[in-house]
Amino acid sequence: MKKNVRKVLASMAALMMAGVAILSCGCAKKQQLVIYNWGEYIAEDTIAKFEAKFPQYDVVYRTFETNETMYPNLENGYDVIIPSDYMVCRLIEEDWIQPLDWSKLPAVQKYMDPMFRSVRYAENIDISNQVLDYAVPYLFCTVGLVYDANKVELPEDTTDPEVIWDVLFNTESGLSVGMYDSMRESIGTALNYLGYSINSMDEAQLKEALELLIAQKSALHPAYGVDNLKDKMASGELAASIAWSGDHIVMLDRVEELQNTDVDLRYVLPEGSNWSVDMMCVPTNCKNYDGAMDFINFMYDPEIALENCEYVGYSTPNTAAKAMLDPEISGNIYYYPTEAIFNTLEFYYTSDAIEEKYTEIWNTVKASA
Helix, strand or coil: CHHHHHHHHHHHHHHHHHHHHHHHCCCCCCEEEEEEEECCCCCCCHHHHHHHHCCCEEEEEEEECCHHHHHHHHHHCCCEECCEHHHHHHHHHCCCECCCCHHHCHHHHHHECHHHHCCCCCCCHHHHHHHHHHEEEEEEEEEEEEEECCCCCCCCCCCCHHHHHHHHHCCCCCCCEEEECCHHHHHHHHHHHCCCCCCCCCHHHHHHHHHHHHHHHHHHCCEEECHHHHHHHHHCCCCEEEEEHHHHHHHHHHHHHHCCCCCCEEEECCCCCEEEEEEEECECCCCCHHHHHHHHHHCCCHHHHHHHHHHHCCECCEHHHHHCCCHHHHCCCCCCCCHHHHCCCECCCCCHHHHHHHHHHHHHHHHCC
């Protein structure tokens, strides 16, 4: 009996040593971590740096173009998703995302700009107050007009939405323009141009917005898309486009890469337009919660946050990263608005009624001749 015990103990010791050997040689099975993010929305080497710091993870990285194209795919199973604020609020209400363990997010606690704790993310104040329990700001932006000053003239320092958005909706202009293939941005722009809230549910106002978008499509044949519009603006193919503020920075970089001296791209922000925050969340069907926490916290390392901010072009909520930015960027009121400007802007709100109505409008626009 003792002999058998010794054999068992010896076998157990051998197995333990083999396990140590496997771990030491880096042959241990890695944990998969699935990230679902916007296209062109992370620095080229961020994932490699994360995997180098956390060798226990093997990252699978997938992308989407809009919140609405992301939403139907949530059942596929992701560990971290990065929707915009209004979609975050919807996902909280529908129990699609789970609370974060802030004790595992020390970098976020240290570097997140405190202003994001007082933002009104939703019309429903109870939901708004829960947002930071479920989500961490990744990057933020405003929605404005990017235009080629060699083709379009605008009054200096104007913030009048009727003047600014007329560049996109004047059917007599003959300009080549771009529109995001995203219902909230495009319908919101039409509503802002008409002098209405970007969250309007007034039937008459929404009918006006619908007719405006259909007339625009018929007369100007706008280019629809998201990432493709950056290249079209940088190459000079388009005279103007709706744009997130971060896309303007990317466009300027591409103009420089192309050495295109024929375009002069500028960005202007109308009063009453949108500002939004894209946020890192963990779905309820996540399979690697600890990995998700490690990834979210890693993204708040100041150097990593700076690299992503500079690469993507959007504004960072990380105070240390912002302090390291070029002052021409951090001091630009379109990228980092003053409190007075923030007070003129709106978040997109969400509800079943809004989603249904705006989807109906956008489908009608896209189906029109």
